[in-house]
Every structure is written in C-alpha cells, then in structure tokens.
C-alpha cells in the first residue's frame with residue numbers, strides 16, 4: 135500500500151502503529167535513499183562471515199524484509215530471529231515470512247528486555263536512532279556481549295553533521311530526495327514534526343565512538359548517502 139500517513143493533519147508523535155505498519159515497506163523504500171542498495175551491501179558483507187547454522191538477530195526487524203532477503207542470498211542455513219516491539223509490524227512480518235517460505239522466530243518485545251543468545255551476526259537497520267541516548271549505549275554494550283568472538287554487528291542510521299552549514303544542506307538535500315519520491319512539502323513537514331524528539335540521530339563519529347566504547351575492535355562505514363549511513367562493526 136502507498137504511504138499517505140502524513141497527507142492529513144497529524145498532532146501526535148511518530149509511532150509504529152497499525153497505520154504505519156500497513157504502508158511501511160513503501161514508506162521505507164521512498165524515505166530511505168538507496169534502501170535496497172544498503173540492504174544488498176549489508177547482506178553481501180554479512181554472507182562472507184556466515185557459516186552453516188549461525189544465529190542471526192535483526193533488532194527492529196519491522197516487516198522482516200532484511201531477514202527474508204538474507205535467507206534468499208546466503209548459501210548457508212541460518213537460525214533467524216526478528217525482534218520488534220510493534221505487534222502490528224510483526225503481524226505483517228509473520229505473514230510475509232510464511233508467504234516466502236522462510237523460517238523466522240519473531241519476538242514481540244522491547245530490545246532492552248530480551249536476553250540474547252550468543253549470535254554470529256546482529257543486524258539493526260534504522261532502529262538505534264529511536265532509542266534514547268543513554269539506553270542506546272547500554273543496548274550496544276548488550277549487543278557486543280551477545281556476539282560470539284569474531285561476531286559482526288551491521289547497522290544503519292540516519293546521521294547528522296557536526297558542521298551546522300553542512301547539516302542544513304544535508305537536510306535540504308534529503309527533502310529534495312523525498313520530493314522526487316512523490317512526497318509533498320506538507321507531508322515532509324508533518325513527518326518532520328512527528329519525528330522530532332522520537333528519532334535522535336548521532337553523527338557518524340558519535341556512532342563509531344559508541345561502537346568502539348562498547349568493545350568492538352573495528353567499525354567501518356560501508357555505505358553513506360548524505361545523512362544515511364551503514365556501518366559494520368567487528369568483535370575481535
């Protein structure tokens with residue numbers, strides 16, 4: 135379904151509710167520049183590290199697009215687990231996984247409340263940005279602790295620039311992108327307001343510092359378009 139969520143006047147904060155879930159795949163494809171390319175690159179990098187029966191978590195899996203694509207592209211059998219605190223998202227995720235014949239365990243919970251088993255790969259695309267800063271650092275430490283040795287954390291985030299001129303230009307560039315995707319100025323402004331204080335982006339440097347502070351030995355940006363970035367972190 136086509137995303138028209140912000141075509142009408144909205145006064146509440148952004149939420150991953152039934153209405154957003156029902157149009158989510160379209161929303162993400164039209165709101166995240168090069169979403170499919172980011173997904174393709176993340177999967178290719180991930181597959182190089184994965185072995186038979188490895189455990190993979192997707193934190194904030196939404197409608198499970200990433201896990202379904204991963205299962206299609208990796209030659210190994212994987213144990214896939216998707217976690218999200220939106221029941222509306224997981225309903226759609228379960229239906230999609232079934233339709234594509236992919237076996238995924240879904241956990242409807244807050245990312246802070248889950249105790250993670252040891253995993254080879256943890257994915258989290260565009261989800262840490264919704265976690266309050268102090269909690270975010272704690273969650274990343276938990277992610278680090280849950281990974282096996284040589285485990286991998288691949289995540290994507292909307293980022294800001296520490297240079298205010300470039301930051302403003304980046305926001306303008308992103309809004310031009312949204313216009314090319316068919317969003318009106320009204321829809322763009324409404325969503326911007328709804329996301330205020332809900333989506334809290336870090337700079338690329340702050341993201342890397344958070345990762346290294348958690349104990350990871352390496353963090354690399356594998357993809358970046360203006361204010362959207364994908365990182366790969368390696369546990370020694």
Ligand SMILES: Nc1ncnc2c1ncn2[C@@H]1O[C@H](C[S@+](CC[C@H]([NH3+])C(=O)[O-])CC(=O)[O-])[C@@H](O)[C@H]1O
Pocket residue numbers: 150162193194195196197198199200217218219220223243244245246258259260261264265
């Ligand atoms: N504390 C939390 N606990 C659990 N889930 C959460 C929490 N906070 C947010 N979420 C969930 O994180 C997801 C973020 S969307 C991820 C896209 C996906 N990764 C994709 O690549 O398709 C990104 C976006 O919409 O920008 C939503 O499904 C929330 O319900």
Ligand SMILES: O=C(O)C(=O)Cc1ccccc1
Pocket residue numbers: 161162165166292325326329333
């Ligand atoms: O659409 C936006 O303005 C964004 O910043 C990206 C986004 C995409 C999907 C849900 C929330 C935010």
